Amino acid sequence: MTKQANFWQYNKVVLVFALIALTMPFWFPLMGGYSGLDTKIMIFCIFVVGFDILLGFTGYLSFGHAAFFGIAAYTTGIMLKSFSDNILPAMFVAVLLATLVSVMVGLLTLKRTGIYFSILTLAFAEMFHSMAMAMLQTWTGGENGLTGMPTPMLFDIKMQGASVFYFVTIVAIILFYVAKRIERSPVGLLMKAIKSNQTRLEYTGINARKYKLLAFVISAFYAAVAGALMVVYEPFVGHEFLGWHQSGEVVIMSVIGGVGTLIGPMLGAGFMLYFENVLSVDLGEQWLLVLGAIFMAVVIFMPGGFMEGIARLKKRYFTTVDGE
């Protein structure tokens, strides 16, 4: 019985997330979201949850995760075009390739910390970007992007509209559950120890590099899944997928939502995409300006993001005297 109680307690967040996510097609249009945007939000939830395993747990700020997102997207696109319109082999190859690349990039970039790491990851992503724009143009379509994919199929289900949404959402729920499991596992704790004091961790005889690399590769895996799903959702790959804008967007989502909380970055992703696609109707071209200002305000006044804001409100209104 206690085991069941534990299960409920541990997975409350995941179940609540699953409930909110799966019912999205019913309530999201009420707040002005068009169908399709919900799918995109789910895809970016996957991206940012993985990113939080790196940034939130280990504290390493990558400015180059667009690389894995983009590599997976291009590979999926090419596989769909030339191998089979079934998404499973395409996604498998894409995620595998991007994850392998991330092992290589991680080995090189994780030799450095702090700003050096941020700049190095940015450099690697920009390198892949310029490769896609020039050397590999024949495969990637360069400036015009990769087009001409057939309608993606899951065996004999057409991946369009609701079927894409539910497919993506189920993947998101599973991956969120996995991230939660990692968070409370010993490995997750070690990753968090890297953030709080790497030197001390190393003095206890633990090889911190191993766990940094693990966190990096896991986050790249999530980014790759998101990139592959992006092509399933919309059979097009633009070179922007690899650009620093893409990496920056994920950083903004994570920070606005609240780094290190897993749920916060997803809130951030939802907020940012909702802002970009729905609220921007009123703001016009200036939406990014307003978003940039919000982002700065969060960094300056509320470094914990939305999650810190929620915690502050909770503390103010829901704490009783003896509960302090």
Added chain:
Amino acid sequence: MDMTLNAFTLSILTGLQLGSIYVLIALGLTLIFGTLGVVNFAHGALYLIAIYLAVSINNAFGFTYALIIVPPLLFVIGVLLERGLIQRFYDRPHTDQILVTFGLAIVIQELLKWVFGANNIPFAIPGWGNGILFLHEYLPFLEGFVVYPKWRMILVAVSIVTVAAVFALLHLTRFGLVIRAGMRDAEMLQFLGVNINRRFMVVFGLGAMIAGIAGVFGGPVTQVSPEVGMGLLVPSFLVVVIGGMGSLGGAVLAGVLIGMAQSFTAPYINANTIIIYLITVVVLLVRPRGLLGSKGVFE
């Protein structure tokens, strides 16, 4: 290599010209990093402010006014930014500094896009800088008829003068002595009773001013559109990293190196931007502190 002497000379000049813009941006970055310890992702945006101001003043009143007004104005903007925003972040982690300046870069870029539009604004080169140089008249070893845009040579000259001025300021004046001491050990300097905050403010202003000079002369070359700032920031960052964080000599060396590498690979690889990233990776693996970086500084 079937490269003629003429092509070789032109590649050297193009390399110098590419490098000189990188050096100017990287100089401000590395100066600010070396003294304040702040990683300024908004430095490209400062360049952006400079080119938009320069192009507006240039097209309305003439180049001389742009040259007189823009760099001092950038100095003021830099000081205001440091007082209003950056100084709050001295004690916060580097990640927060990157994030807030990244946010600032977006805000500045979007503001300028809003005001000036997303398209390129033509930057008219003043009469005395227009036209081409007949290189074969100066360099007798060149064969036949070799020309190069005059303005690009002026840009190179301006960079050399600016770099020399910064070096002179740091190595020949008392102010420079204090700044260099601050780069070594800011805490000790404070114990000695030096008001370091005021100097930090000036250094940030100075970094912005160099971006201002770069903007006035570089605008016609890099063009004037909102994407330019970030596009220039990434290679300039790499220049700082390759040269060694906080090392001015390193920034100059790396800037020229990157410029040359780009200009010499241009005919061979169809993506000469990749060479920058390759050099960065190799340098950081072989010599993590950068070419001229001092030991222990952010290694």
